[in-house]
Amino acid sequence: MLxxxxxxxxxxxxxxxxxxxxxxxxxxxxxxxxPKSPNNMLSVVSCNGASVHSLTLSDNSTLNLAGTLTLAKGxxxxxVINNSGTIVHQGGERLYFNVGVLNNYGVFExxxxxxxxxxxxxxxxxxx
Numbered sequence: 001m002l003x004x005x006x007x008x009x010x011x012x013x014x015x016x017x018x019x020x021x022x023x024x025x026x027x028x029x030x031x032x033x034x035p036k037s038p039n040n041m042l043s044v045v046s047c048n049g050a051s052v053h054s055l056t057l058s059d060n061s062t063l064n065l066a067g068t069l070t071l072a073k074g075x076x077x078x079x080v081i082n083n084s085g086t087i088v089h090q091g092g093e094r095l096y097f098n099v100g101v102l103n104n105y106g107v108f109e110x111x112x113x114x115x116x117x118x119x120x121x122x123x124x125x126x127x128x
Contacts, residue, residue, distance in 0.1 A: 002053055007034040007045060007061075014047035026052050028072060034061045034079070051087070057081065059099060065106070071095065083108065094118065 005026040012019045014026075026032045028051040034060040037043045043060065049067025054075045057063055061079035065068070068086040075092035077100030081087075086107040089095055095118045102118070 003030050005030045005032050007032075007043065009035070009037045010041070011044045012046070014045055014050055026050065028070070030055060032056070032075075034063065036060050054091075054093070055095075057100060077099075077102070086090060089118075103124075120125055 003022070005024075006021040008019055010019075010023055017024050020026065031054045032052045032054050033056045034043060034045055035056075037060055040082040041060075042062065044062045044064065046064045047067065047069060049069065051070040052072070052075045055069075055071055055077070056075055057077045059078040063079065063081045065081060065083045065085045065087065068088060069083075070088040071090060073091035074095045075087065076096045076098050078098045080101045080103065082103045083106045086109060087102075087104075088109045088111050090112045097118055108118075
């Protein structure tokens with residue numbers, strides 16, 4: 001059963017359970033939400049690798065990825081993803097960039113027969 005797991009705000013590591021509202025690190029069956037921080041403070045999340053069902057990254061949030069992030073479906077990106085690792089997008093739902101930016105220093109892989117490219121296409125993605 002899918003569950004929504006929400007970041008509690010501030011800076012920190014993805015793999016620290018205390019940073020999530022469920023007090024456990026998200027798994028492949030979870031819809032992950034990194035919301036806009038209270039008081040418009042910037043949230044910076046460091047991730048060395050994870051597998052989730054979907055990802056919603058709100059504006060004023062940054063995800064620094066060093067490992068592999070596997071998305072079973074898609075998500076909505078309003079913040080910034082700095083990808084130095086690999087993003088594997090497996091599902092049939094698009095990864096929407098709603099004023100968000102992907103700084104891609106690594107690999108962005110469309111895997112699976114029904115994977116779709118990001119929307120909007122590469123105009124908001126910095127392929128470095």
